[in-house]
Amino acid sequence: xxxxxxxxxxxxxxxxxxxxxxxxxxxxxxxxxxxxxxxxxxxxxxxxxxxxxxxxxxxxxxxxxxxxxxxxxxxxxxxxxxxxxxxxxxxxxxxxxxxxxxxxxxxxxxxxxxxxxxxxxxxxxxxxxxxxxxxxxxxxxxxxxxxxxxxxxxxxxxxxxxxxxxxxxxxxxxxxxxxxxxxxxxxxxxxxxxxxxxxxxxxxxxxxxxxxxxxxxxxxxxxxxxxxxxxxxxxxxxxxxxxxxxxxxxxxxxxxxxxxxxxxxxxxxxxxxxxxxxxxxxxxxxxxxxxxxxxxxxxxxxxxxxxxxxxxxxxxxxxxxxxxxxxxxxxxxxxxxxxxxxxxxxxxxxxxxxxxxxxxxxxxxxxxxxxxxxxxxxxxxxxxxxxxxxxxxxx
Amino acid sequence: xxxxxxxxxxxxxxxxxxxxxxxxxxxxxxxxxxxxxxxxxxxxxxxxxxxxxxxxxxxxxxxxxxxxxxxxxxxxxxxxxxxxxxxxxxxxxxxxxxxxxxxxxxxxxxxxxxxxxxxxxxxxxxxxxxxxxxxxxxxxxxxxxxxxxxxxxxxxxxxxxxxx
Numbered sequence: 001x002x003x004x005x006x007x008x009x010x011x012x013x014x015x016x017x018x019x020x021x022x023x024x025x026x027x028x029x030x031x032x033x034x035x036x037x038x039x040x041x042x043x044x045x046x047x048x049x050x051x052x053x054x055x056x057x058x059x060x061x062x063x064x065x066x067x068x069x070x071x072x073x074x075x076x077x078x079x080x081x082x083x084x085x086x087x088x089x090x091x092x093x094x095x096x097x098x099x100x101x102x103x104x105x106x107x108x109x110x111x112x113x114x115x116x117x118x119x120x121x122x123x124x125x126x127x128x129x130x131x132x133x134x135x136x137x138x139x140x141x142x143x144x145x146x147x148x149x150x151x152x153x154x155x156x157x158x159x160x161x162x163x164x165x166x167x168x169x170x171x172x173x174x175x176x177x178x179x180x181x182x183x184x185x186x187x188x189x190x191x192x193x194x195x196x197x198x199x200x201x202x203x204x205x206x207x208x209x210x211x212x213x214x215x216x217x218x219x220x221x222x223x224x225x226x227x228x229x230x231x232x233x234x235x236x237x238x239x240x241x242x243x244x245x246x247x248x249x250x251x252x253x254x255x256x257x258x259x260x261x262x263x264x265x266x267x268x269x270x271x272x273x274x275x276x277x278x279x280x281x282x283x284x285x286x287x288x289x290x291x292x293x294x295x296x297x298x299x300x301x302x303x304x305x306x307x308x309x310x311x312x313x314x315x316x317x318x319x320x321x322x323x324x325x326x327x328x329x330x331x332x333x334x335x336x337x338x339x340x341x342x343x344x345x346x347x348x349x350x351x352x353x354x355x356x357x358x359x360x361x362x363x364x365x366x367x368x369x370x371x372x373x374x375x376x377x378x379x380x381x382x383x384x385x386x387x388x389x390x391x392x393x394x395x
Numbered sequence: 396x397x398x399x400x401x402x403x404x405x406x407x408x409x410x411x412x413x414x415x416x417x418x419x420x421x422x423x424x425x426x427x428x429x430x431x432x433x434x435x436x437x438x439x440x441x442x443x444x445x446x447x448x449x450x451x452x453x454x455x456x457x458x459x460x461x462x463x464x465x466x467x468x469x470x471x472x473x474x475x476x477x478x479x480x481x482x483x484x485x486x487x488x489x490x491x492x493x494x495x496x497x498x499x500x501x502x503x504x505x506x507x508x509x510x511x512x513x514x515x516x517x518x519x520x521x522x523x524x525x526x527x528x529x530x531x532x533x534x535x536x537x538x539x540x541x542x543x544x545x546x547x548x549x550x551x552x553x554x555x556x557x558x559x
Contacts (some may be wrong), residue, residue: 008442012510042491068398071398072397072398073402073405075397094404099417141397142397143397152427157498163412166403166404166409167403167404168403168404168407169404170408171404171405173405174404174405174408175410177408177412178412181412181415181416184416184420185416185419185420185424187426188420188423188424188428189427191428192424192425192427192428195427195428195430195431195432196427196431199434200431200432200434200435200438201435207428211428211432214425214428214431214432218429218432235425235429236417236420236421236425236426237417239425240413240416240417240421240425241422243420244416266405267398267399267400267401268401268402268405268409269405269409270407271401271406272401272413273413274488276413281554309543316515362548
């Protein structure tokens with residue numbers, strides 16, 4: 001049942017993305033195919049989780065749960081083995097609750113697995129009750145709450161009545177973010193050192209590989225869309241955003257430790273990046289930009305009451321489309337790969353690997369293309385929006 | 396729903412990491428990299444410009460050289476011509492002079508010969524006159540060696556005079 005909500009949300013958001021991202025039609029069509037696959041898979045995995053049934057005593061392999069568990073954030077880095085009692089790296093939990101509290105997530109995962117009855121649906125839900133230094137906290141779906149009288153209360157499948165504490169934990173995504181940042185820093189600083197020691201020479205080694213990308217961002221993204229003379233101060237931002245998204249996208253495709261987190265497919269990340277572009281657009285906007293919003297040239301005054309709200313909404317829908325596009329593309333990629341691998345486990349037969357492995361391999365290769373494409377698109381559209389904000393009136 | 400709900404903690408860390416990344420990369424990576432790339436591009440475009448300029452200059456220089464060469468050739472030709480003229484003239488002149496000199500010499504020689512001849516003639520004449528006088532004396536002496544002969548001569552002379 002949990003999948004009903006994200007499904008509906010994804011569909012409506014997809015429509016948004018399609019409408020407001022229409023200036024990139026050729027990319028949208030690709031995203032659409034993927035979103036369709038995403039939707040189908042969510043439906044598919046939901047039906048499987050239904051089929052497995054509640055009354056079966058043996059713990060069934062639940063594809064939907066596994067996939068959802070993977071694409072969401074976690075307080076542990078699960079390596080192998082079953083969900084409870086498998087091998088995991090327990091990450092530090094940092095809570096802001098009457099001062100800062102830091103403890104290992106092991107105290108939550110290896111605390112008490114408690115059951116509670118939902119007050120409305122009367123179904124049994126399970127959550128982790130912290131022990132040791134995590135005493136007094138409970139975790140349900142990776143969200144940490146304060147316990148009331150030693151327990152969590154549920155209504156409609158949600159925690160109700162317990163305070164959700166400010167959670168600044170180094171979660172799986174935060175750690176992945178650190179890895180990504182470390183890789184980008186190591187890569188770029190070593191290239192920067194190459195130029196510092198060798199001066200303005202033709203590039204060699206890593207610099208030879210990265211320099212064309214830097215030039216693409218500078219010339220084809222910034223200069224092309226922002227306009228001559230004005231693009232210089234936006235190039236560092238666009239370069240950072242391009243490499244940040246690209247490297248983290250690729251890192252997400254690596255199935256073992258430094259990678260495997262669904263970082264760029266997390267709405268928080270894409271929300272933050274889109275917010276940066278929005279703020280960048282607003283803070284660099286000139287009079288002409290606002291004139292186009294509040295007094296669009298060539299529009300009759302009678303239409304202004306309609307046009308002005310539309311234009312104001314338009315300010316936000318553009319970065320909103322950026323947020324959804326990146327989130328949906330990367331999440332869909334992760335879901336497809338996991339679903340294809342799951343074919344083996346659903347059928348409990350290794351022979352299905354002959355089908356699922358080549359398909360997963362193909363999608364993985366496609367995802368590598370998508371990783372670069374989405375990074376390019378995000379930077380390109382950011383440049384386009386900034387370009388519209390700094391554009392001078394044509395007279 | 397939590398799939399599409401931004402999480403505050405992750406937002407905080409993302410903001411922190413991304414801001415730091417933006418700052419550090421801008422200061423220590425993008426600026427040096429873009430600086431080097433720009434400098435190189437400028438260097439290349441300058442070099443290309445210089446090459447183009449040099450090419451034009453070379454062309455100008457080449458045409459100048461050609462002109463110079465042509466001029467030099469023309470000068471050489473004219474000099475050769477002049478020299479030839481001069482030598483011709485010199486030869487002509489010297490020929491004329493030589494001829495004149497030769498003529499002079501011939502004339503002088505002729506004069507000298509004539510004088511010599513005249514002198515020789517007069518000498519010869521005197522000599523001949525002397526000889527003839529001697530002969531005449533001898534003859535006369537012979538003629539006048541006897542009375543009869545003196546008489547006969549006188550008669551003959553008288554006869555000649557008479558006849559005149």
